Amino acid sequence: xxxxxxxxxxxxxxxxxxxxxxxxxxxxxxxxxxxxxxxxxxxxxxxxxxxxxxxxxxxxxxxxxxxxxxxxxxxxxxxxxxxxxxxxxxxxxxxxxxxxxxxxxxxx
Amino acid sequence: xxxxxxxxxxxxxxxxxxxxxxxxxxxxxxxxxxxxxxxxxxxxxxxxxxxxxxxxxxxxxxxxxxxxxxxxxxxxxxxxxxxxxxxxxxxxxxxxxxxxxxxxxxxxxxxxxxxxxxx
Numbered sequence: 001x002x003x004x005x006x007x008x009x010x011x012x013x014x015x016x017x018x019x020x021x022x023x024x025x026x027x028x029x030x031x032x033x034x035x036x037x038x039x040x041x042x043x044x045x046x047x048x049x050x051x052x053x054x055x056x057x058x059x060x061x062x063x064x065x066x067x068x069x070x071x072x073x074x075x076x077x078x079x080x081x082x083x084x085x086x087x088x089x090x091x092x093x094x095x096x097x098x099x100x101x102x103x104x105x106x107x108x
Numbered sequence: 109x110x111x112x113x114x115x116x117x118x119x120x121x122x123x124x125x126x127x128x129x130x131x132x133x134x135x136x137x138x139x140x141x142x143x144x145x146x147x148x149x150x151x152x153x154x155x156x157x158x159x160x161x162x163x164x165x166x167x168x169x170x171x172x173x174x175x176x177x178x179x180x181x182x183x184x185x186x187x188x189x190x191x192x193x194x195x196x197x198x199x200x201x202x203x204x205x206x207x208x209x210x211x212x213x214x215x216x217x218x219x220x221x222x223x224x225x226x227x
Contacts, residue, residue: 001170033213035153042203042217043153049211086153090212095167097143097155097212 002091004100011106012077020103022070022087030089032070034063037102038083046085047072074105082107110134110216112204117221124194124225130187130204130218138162138182141207143214144189146200156202157189158212194225 005023012018022032032050035043045054047063050070060075074081087100116128128144144156157178158167166178177190187204201220208215 031211033211035214037153042219043214044217045208045213045215048208048213048215054215084152088153088155088213096169097145097158097167099145099153099155102152 001094001096002089002098004087004089004098006085006087006100006103008101009104009106011108012074013108014077014079016077018074018077018081018105020072020074020085020087020105022072022100023068024070024089025068027068027070027089028066030065030091032063032065033088034061034072035086035088036081036083037086043086077105077107079107081105110206112206112216112218114202114204114218114221117202117223119224119226120194121227122195122225125190125192126194126223128189128191128202128204128221128223132185132187132204132206135206137180137185141212142178142180142187143205143207143212144176144178144187145203145205145214145217146198147203147220148197148200151200154200158207159187191223194223196225199223199225 034047037043050065051063062073111133113131143158159178175193179188203220204218205214206216
């Protein structure tokens with residue numbers, strides 16, 4: 001089955017840029033989505049189809065996807081961005097939805 | 109406004125059964141595929157099952173080994189998850205989600221319902 005690999009944690013200072021990676025075999029050929037989950041809350045979709053933002057999501061959130069790595073970039077990080085972030089895709093070969101293990105973003 | 113409200117969670121003994129429900133509103137329910145996604149305490153997200161808008165196609169995680177069944181009633185705008193032969197490792201918050209497009213992202217999530225499997 002398809003595996004998505006995320007770093008367990010990423011730390012960034014306020015105002016700086018955070019990059020959260022999601023690795024997978026030839027992931028660049030697939031459509032990747034990203035979710036933000038704050039403690040005690042349901043996940044929220046922040047990027048879909050590699051780089052599109054749902055309405056209401058700040059432009060500070062952006063995504064890219066190439067070769068074997070997809071990346072969620074958060075610019076001008078704020079304290080309120082501290083959360084767990086998950087990547088997800090649809091593995092068409094198995095018809096299964098796959099989530100990465102999640103990355104805890106800490107704002108220093 | 110899109111709303112997804114789960115219910116039916118609770119405490120159940122190992123080997124028992126439980127049926128979760130998700131009441132949908134604010135969109136044309138039958139036009140969207142729906143999912144169940146779960147999250148064990150302190151763990152990550154895990155896809156459980158999906159069903160297409162008409163209810164004729166379903167997909168399940170291999171780890172479930174056929175113990176769970178997803179279904180829907182479009183007349184009632186409701187999604188269900190029948191869970192049988194429950195195990196301690198099924199303890200989790202179960203989320204109902206709506207699929208937003210052809211690439212199966214979950215664009216809306218319910219608040220989740222907690223299932224605890226314990227003797």
